[in-house]
Amino acid sequence: MTLYTQWTTMALMFSSGLLLGVILDTYRVLKARFRLRGWVVSLIDLLYWTVSAGLVFSLLMWSNWGQLRFYIFVAVCMGFFLYYHWVSKQMIRLIQLIIKVIEKLVHWTLLALRALIWIPLVTLWAFLENMFQFLFKILLILAKAFLKCLAPLEWIARPFKKYIQKGTGPFIQKFHQICRRWKTWLFKNREKGE
Known part of the structure; x- marks a missing residue:
């Protein structure tokens, strides 16, 4: 394995550690927002770890044909822990803001549909x-x-x-x-x- 391939693999594994942190924070925020409990949490946990493993190993296959080295695990863990140390709080705030914006958009869209479609149809039906x-x-x-x-x-x-x-x-x-x-x-x- 060349030095270029090793550095590329290292950068990709570090980035995948960061991405795993972002996905985990998104999941934590959504779990708290929608109050998920019981078997749903277990199912989503299993899905998270399956997607994470698939992501890491697909990047590993793309970068160095799936050769496992100790530094690969170190890079993933380093990316994950650095994300949690420096970026996690800001990312959680950003995710919460995005969820609030999406909820407001859905709310206003439903109000607009009610005002533009539902109320005129009910009024027309009553008139007829x-x-x-x-x-x-x-x-x-x-x-x-x-x-x-x-x-x-x-x-x-x-x-x-x-x-x-x-x-x-x-x-x-x-x-x-x-x-x-x-x-x-x-x-x-x-x-x-x-």
Whole structure:
């Protein structure tokens, strides 16, 4: 192994120690923020160490074809401990700030979606429902007025009444049932809205 390869490996292992510290601090901040407990913590710990080992050994394979030397472990540990000694507190503050900014962005995005999409849709639905109820009432009033206008002509239809009732009776009953259901549904929904 050449001297250049050794120094490259040393620098990469030192950097991977720093990166392991950053990842561990991020995990610690997220664990405290979301109050993770129990088996989730164990699962994430296992994931952290698997990713860390994969990162270190992939860098080692890239730099010197996976040749292990004692100084490689020293470089990783030195990077990790120097990170914790000098950078950890500032990095934790930065991670907490980033999390707060992301939470604020999500909060404001949800508020904007509610104001721009949800509230107009609910308002439109209420308007259409009220309009439908209004039109239904007008149709009922017009139908009653029309039937009152036809009431004097009932004597003309008296001889045919028996035949008309036999032929149209089931249809009229079905129509009345549908009208009753619609009326109860509309007024029930209106009472819920109020």
